Amino acid sequence: MKLFHCGRCANLLYFENCRCTSCGSGLGFAPDVMDLLAIEPSEDGTWAAVARGDLYRLCSNYQSQGACNWLIPLTDPHAFCVACRLNRTIPDLSVPKNQDLWRRLEKEKRRLVYSVLRLKLPCEPRNEDQHGMAFDFLADQPAMFDERSKVKTGHFNGVITVNIAEADPVERERMRSQMAEPYRTVLGHFRHESGHYYWDLLVRSGPWLGPVREMFGDDTRDYRQAMDQHYQYGPPGDWQSWYISAYASSHAWEDWAETWAHYLHMVDTLETAWQFGLRLNDQQNPTTSSESDPAFDPYQAENFDALIKHWLPLTLALNSLNRSMGHEDAYPFVLAAPVVEKLRLVHGIAHGG
Known part of the structure; x- marks a missing residue:
């Protein structure tokens, strides 16, 4: 930002x-x-x-x-x-707390839209374009006692559904703990689900499908079966060597969406750091100057290696600052070599090759 x-x-x-x-x-x-x-x-x-x-x-x-x-x-x-026109359904604002939760969702959604606009990606409302994007912000109904019947955050056919409970910090922390996730944010949900949307738009029927399958795996694998297996048995023991998150190991679609979300995390955080004038020397590469690339724009950087060069030392600084304040790591991720290559492919597709 x-x-x-x-x-x-x-x-x-x-x-x-x-x-x-x-x-x-x-x-x-x-x-x-x-x-x-x-x-x-x-x-x-x-x-x-x-x-x-x-x-x-x-x-x-x-x-x-x-x-x-x-x-x-x-x-x-x-x-x-342009951001609010993407809404197809908003919560019932006569219900106590719903307006506050909706405002929190809108705040994070606008950050997603900012990133999409900066990357010059298509962002048309679905009611104006058959290939456009739409958001449904839905709440669990009081009668929904069955966990399986609750509103599921997800994407289908251009529509991104978000359970508004995700905007409640207490509920989100409960889910983060229950799902054993080191990182769970509202903005992370928006970025992840947008990854599914852009897979449909940019990958599914185009020339990138082959390279994406080669890198991320077989997307034709039965999705429901893959998810059931993931939740029953968990990720493979060596998932950190191949995936950005444990959830990414469940299916090729989720690997893509998690990697897409991570790419948006990278470019937006780098832009914020750069705008504040933060320049970091990469201690593993003494030739990197703290005064290099004064006009560096993470959103428009054609060279992916330039992003990684600045990203890795920045994440070390972020975690070190958090630890100095007694908090958990702000960046609880490890970028193994295969993950970096996946991010490189996402970069290429986001910039049109």
């Missing part, structure tokens, strides 16, 4: 900010320029970007629900922004 500054007072901002905490200016993210803009109301109900003059409207979820801070260019006829 890049850093944003208030267009009126230059105060440093968070991506989710709706108002500058320094000067009080209203804020809105404009996907057409990929920037968080200071905005001021005009007499006709539109909003003008301070210092730029461009005119926008607020997303309907910005105005009515406070669940979005994105803008719509004045020439765009839609009532919702």
Whole structure:
């Protein structure tokens, strides 16, 4: 994620900010320029970007629900922004807690959409494009006592379903412990499920299918049988030598989705670090200069080796900082050589070869 500054007072901002905490200016993210803009109301109900003059409207979820801070260019006829137009189903907001959970989901979903836009990947709403993406944010019903009947987070035919309970930190931690996962976040779910969507869009019927099968395995293997086996017997003992996570070992589709999610983790975290001016020497490669690549853009880097060169020492720093604070590792992963090659393939496909 890049850093944003208030267009009126230059105060440093968070991506989710709706108002500058320094000067009080209203804020809105404009996907057409990929920037968080200071905005001021005009007499006709539109909003003008301070210092730029461009005119926008607020997303309907910005105005009515406070669940979005994105803008719509004045020439765009839609009532919702490009991120909110991906929603097919939102929770029943009359139910206590649902609005808060939904807002948390929207916050993380917009980070996914930011990454997709930065990578220049297709991101059309499914109700406007038959190959587009849609989100269903669903809640378990009180009558659902059978675990098998609860809402499952997953992807099918372009629709990403997310159980809104994942936005509850207590419930998510319970599931993380139950599933023995070292890493479980809402943003991680969005990135993982988007991997299934982009497998369908970019891999399934195109020239990348052969290379992906060679690298990730046979995707025609019976999925349900593979998952049953995974949950009954667990991952193979040497899974860390071949996969980014234990879950990735269950099926080729899950290996792809976990690797795709990890690639998004990498480029977005690297962009954040680079925007803050963080430069790290790779202690295993003394020729790496802390002042190298001043214009390095992780999202647009053509050379995958450049990403890895910066990523590995950054993860060491992240974990060391967390340990200094008495926390678990921020990055509980090991990148074995086969995993790096899988990430390299994902990089190539994300950038169109």
